[in-house]
Amino acid sequence: NPNFVGRNDEIELFQKTATEMANAFHAPTRICLVTGVGGIGKSLLMIHGLERIRKTLRCAKKNVLVTKHSARDGDTLVPFSVMRAVLLDLFGVRSARRIDDASSAFSNPSGRSWRQLDVGSEGKTGADRIHDRLVGICKEMEVPVEMAAAISQQFLGIDHSADINGFFGTKPKDGGKWAASLVDFMVRAIRRSCYGRDLTVIAVDDIDKIDNMSWKVLEKIFELGDSSVLVLCTSRRFDLGRTEFWETLRNDHSRNKRFHQIDLDFLTDDEMRRMTAITLGVSEDNINHRMLQNVMQSQGLPQHATLILEELHRTLTSIREDEEEEEDAPNECPTLTQLILQRIDALHPSVRNVLTIGAIVGHSFDLVEVVEVLRHTSNDPNPYAHIRRTQAALSSALESGIVQEEYDSDEDQHDKSIPPEWRNGVYTFEHELLRSTLLKLVLEERKRNIHQTIAETMEAQGLGKSKDFMTRMRIMAHWKSSGSRAQASSLGLTIGQEFVDIGLNEQAIGVYEGCVEMWCTRRDSDEIENDLPKDEVELLIK
The missing domain is CATH 1.25.40 (Serine Threonine Protein Phosphatase 5, Tetratricopeptide repeat)
Structure with a gap:
């Protein structure tokens, strides 16, 4: 976000921690937790912090991998829902970027197409290569190799031809259940994938919503240490559950720098003034008191301030000290709710329709997911017509700053090998307030x-x-x-x-x-x- 201001101390902490770990040999795992109320800028801080880490360590020619995911309310009962995404990133699985590759988008709501994995050695698919790696872990643990196929299909969503019917109905050697072995398996798989890297950064938004099995994996990775893993996480809740784990971190590991907790505060008046100047493209001296008061209704919440400033940027072409022009400027800015409704009302009906479907699908959604809904709820069975209309609608939403397109990597963002008309996009709402308002209107x-x-x-x-x-x-x-x-x-x-x-x-x-x-x-x-x-x-x- 080019209008990002403040949070310098927090970003410096991320950068310093990552640099220390990357320069060490098998550094112990560290956790940085960012807490704060909704809209205070936790996710944006994480994005800017991760970008600083990437740039710093790339300049130092360090081998670093950054994987970022959000824990979702709907996945709290899905075992390993977050660790699944982390592990697949470590395995190098990338999203299907072509529409024809992602034609079965619903089979993987995270936007990935496992049938389109990169081919490794001749005659082996990506799914086979991952299966071979999982089989190796089974042998290390001395558990049946059939467990690799069961984990691939049931917990990672990877298609594999092996028949796994009834595997988890059998008993492990100790006569108990497989749950403990699954945690051990995931921990080994993640630690194995981190070897050879100077640093692996696992970033998790809304960690208070993480599923119980992913929690157990994170805890065990921290306890074992020596994997050069840095965990950056955010939460709007100060009571995160897993009380014993967090108390141990705060009491025993704050002093040795293995745990940092950052409680984000509201932006200061000076920072709000600077954000206003950057967004409107003027000097701070040219911001009048009345304009600043309008922005102050955000109460120091960056997400709310951004929405207000974006609206001001649309309605004001310049801010001048000339008294006559000041009188023409609006005396007050509409409320935040009014601003959001105005922005939604200004959209073309086709754009609103596409965004409404996307909002119902989730905070993130695929172009193909929207197309599938449109195709089954209209009289036009031609998928290509729906693809073109959906692409046009989402382009308009991108220009309006309502959604942003997600990419697996910098290479994906600048990939010219896929024609625009065949590109499947993964989109995220710029502000959760926009999505929740859309849902209220349906x-x-x-x-x-x-x-x-x-x-x-x-x-x-x-x-x-x-x-x-x-x-x-x-x-x-x-x-x-x-x-x-x-x-x-x-x-x-x-x-x-x-x-x-x-x-x-x-x-x-x-x-x-x-x-x-x-x-x-x-x-x-x-x-x-x-x-x-x-x-x-x-x-x-x-």
Whole structure:
């Protein structure tokens, strides 16, 4: 963000920590936690901090890998949902950037196409290469090599031809369950992938939403140390759960610099003035008191201030000290809510429609995901027409600063090998406020219809029978949001039983409770609705 101001001490801490670790040999794992209220700029600080780390260590010719992911509310019950993304980045799996490569976008909601992995040695696909690496870890742990295929398909979402039916229904050597072995396996896989690098940076936004199994992996990586792993994480909650772990970090590892906690404060008046000057392209001396007061309604929250300043930038071409022109300037800026509504109202209906679908899909979404919904909810079956219209709408949204396009790497951003008309984009809303406002403007019935369309499309592609937990949990979530209790519960029963077989009882209970809640008269009530259809009564009993 070119208008980013302040946070110099925090970025210096990130840079210094990363440099010290990269210059050491097998440095112990370190964790930097950034906390603060929503909108205070945690994610933006992380982005700028990661960019500084990249530039500094590249100039020093260090071998560094940075992987950044967000923990999502909907994935808190998906085992290893965050560590899966981290591990696949370490394995070098890259997103499908071509539309025809990503035509089955729903099969991997993170925007990746595992069938399009880079080819390694002749005759071996990327999936085979990853499978071989996982088999090696199985041999190290002295567990059946069939576990590699089971992990590939169920926890990493990688297609592999091996038959894994019933593997986790068997017993490990100790007669217990597989859950502990899975954590050990993921830890070994990640540590192995870090060897040979000067530094690996794992950045996790909203770490308070991370799933329990990913937590266990992070904790164990920290305890084992010596992997040259730096974990940067953010949270809007000061009570993160895992109380014992965080207390140990604060009490035992703050002094030895293995743990840093940064509690972000609001921007100062001087920083707000500087941000205003940069955004509007004027000197600080040319900012009048009235203009600064409008920006101050953000209360020092950078995300809110950015929205206000972007609107001011659209409406004011210059700020001058000339008293006559000052009188023509608006006396006051609309409220933040009014600004967002004005921006949304100014969009073409086709752009609003595409963004609404994207908002329902999630904070991040693929172009192809939107196209699939449009194709199944319109009278035009031609996918190419929907692709062109969606691309045009998203280009307009990019220009308006409502969404931004994500890239796996600097090379992807400047890749000219894919023609624009065949490029599949992964888009993220610039501000969560924009997405939440869009969702508030949508009728509940339309939300349910879109969720149903997504669930039906995924089922039609055979993804309901996928081995991948994340894919099936996403389908179940769409069925739930569409009000289709029978479909959601049927899938939930299957997933829950598989979790029990593995020893993931906490996740199984969470899935079952989520299904039971659908029949409650209110979200905060235990009272079950009357007059349920027979098939739903049977599912509820099960």
